[in-house]
Amino acid sequence: MASSAIVTGGAGFIGSHVVDALLADGYAVTVIDDLSSGDAARVADAAELVQLDIVDLQALEAVVAQVKPRAVFHLAAQSSVVVSTQNPGRDCDVNVKGTLNVVDTAGRCGAPVVFTSTGGALYGDEAPMPTGEERIPAPLSPYGASKWAGEAYVKTWSLSSGIPHAVCRLGNVYGPRQTPHGEAGVVSIFSHCLYSDRAPKLYGHGQPTRDYVYVGDVVSALLTASGRSGTYNIATGVETDVSTVWRELSAAAGKEIEAELADLRPGELMHSCLDVGFAERELGWRPEVAIADGLRMTYTALVEEFAVRAG
Numbered sequence: 001m002a003s004s005a006i007v008t009g010g011a012g013f014i015g016s017h018v019v020d021a022l023l024a025d026g027y028a029v030t031v032i033d034d035l036s037s038g039d040a041a042r043v044a045d046a047a048e049l050v051q052l053d054i055v056d057l058q059a060l061e062a063v064v065a066q067v068k069p070r071a072v073f074h075l076a077a078q079s080s081v082v083v084s085t086q087n088p089g090r091d092c093d094v095n096v097k098g099t100l101n102v103v104d105t106a107g108r109c110g111a112p113v114v115f116t117s118t119g120g121a122l123y124g125d126e127a128p129m130p131t132g133e134e135r136i137p138a139p140l141s142p143y144g145a146s147k148w149a150g151e152a153y154v155k156t157w158s159l160s161s162g163i164p165h166a167v168c169r170l171g172n173v174y175g176p177r178q179t180p181h182g183e184a185g186v187v188s189i190f191s192h193c194l195y196s197d198r199a200p201k202l203y204g205h206g207q208p209t210r211d212y213v214y215v216g217d218v219v220s221a222l223l224t225a226s227g228r229s230g231t232y233n234i235a236t237g238v239e240t241d242v243s244t245v246w247r248e249l250s251a252a253a254g255k256e257i258e259a260e261l262a263d264l265r266p267g268e269l270m271h272s273c274l275d276v277g278f279a280e281r282e283l284g285w286r287p288e289v290a291i292a293d294g295l296r297m298t299y300t301a302l303v304e305e306f307a308v309r310a311g
């Protein structure tokens with residue numbers, strides 16, 4: 001019988017790619033997702049989708065006890081910084097209480113959890129670049145705070161139970177299936193602008209830098225981290241400014257559209273770049289996809305998705 005795995009948030013951008021990788025590895029996969037920002041169409045037919053809110057402990061317990069997973073990948077989250085500032089209570093419920101529920105119920109089956117935290121929203125503006133995991137977090141948003149609190153529960157539950165739960169602090173993830181309809185996901189937003197011949201806004205006059213990591217590299221890191229206890233930055237260690245992302249995507253599209261320059265929005269960091277040396281040493285993982293290649297692949301895939309949706 002195939003080993004079973006649970007992916008919370010498996011109808012989301014990154015989670016749906018984790019589901020595909022686990023199915024390819026021969027796992028029987030159960031997705032737990034309330035579809036608040038996810039899309040059932042992203043979930044592979046071979047996986048089972050259970051629609052529930054991870055804040056609802058009883059409902060979660062029933063599913064986890066039935067599946068008896070060998071591994072849990074916890075990606076379900078209130079993942080919008082803007083929503084976290086508008087409704088910090090709900091952000092806390094999902095990202096803190098929901099995470100506690102997941103790690104607690106998984107632990108009762110002895111299943112290791114991999115928790116996706118944030119590198120970008122955790123370290124704050126004063127951190128040295130690239131930032132190592134030892135830097136004490138100084139989040140600027142409720143989202144960063146709730147992820148940090150979620151991490152604390154994951155680590156404490158790991159220490160007290162002896163089950164090796166892992167925390168992966170992700171950089172700015174991009175790739176196929178990322179929606180252009182949020183405030184984040186600049187690669188998808190810019191791709192949609194190019195696809196529909198619209199000018200994007202380049203906040204911070206295009207100068208802010210981020211550590212962009214291709215979703216396929218993130219998936220391989222999450223699978224490698226399963227069964228390991230530790231906190232790992234998962235990114236590339238390469239800083240790329242927003243103007244460069246726009247230029248590369250424009251080249252991939254073969255279009256020249258003048259972008260609008262705007263001031264940085266409140267709460268946004270000027271620079272973010274993560275030191276990935278610890279993940280390389282401890283997990284033997286390293287990112288494989290250079291940003292120029294990743295942006296070209298992503299643009300091609302996203303344009304197909306936009307066309308399908310446009311019908």
Ligand SMILES: NC(=O)c1ccc[n+]([C@@H]2O[C@H](COP(=O)([O-])OP(=O)(O)OC[C@H]3O[C@@H](n4cnc5c(N)ncnc54)[C@H](O)[C@@H]3O)[C@@H](O)[C@H]2O)c1
Pocket residue numbers: 008009010011012013014015032033034035036037038039052053054055074075076077078079094098116117118119120169170171172173174
């Ligand atoms: N995308 C990035 O660049 C990035 C960076 C750092 C960390 N992360 C983290 O990675 C994870 C996945 O991010 P993503 O970009 O795929 O986000 P996403 O919004 O596409 O996916 C999150 C999924 O969780 C589901 N969900 C939300 N609340 C839920 C609840 N209460 N119960 C059950 N399901 C719920 C949503 O419906 C969605 O399918 C999140 O934990 C996010 O915080 C993402």
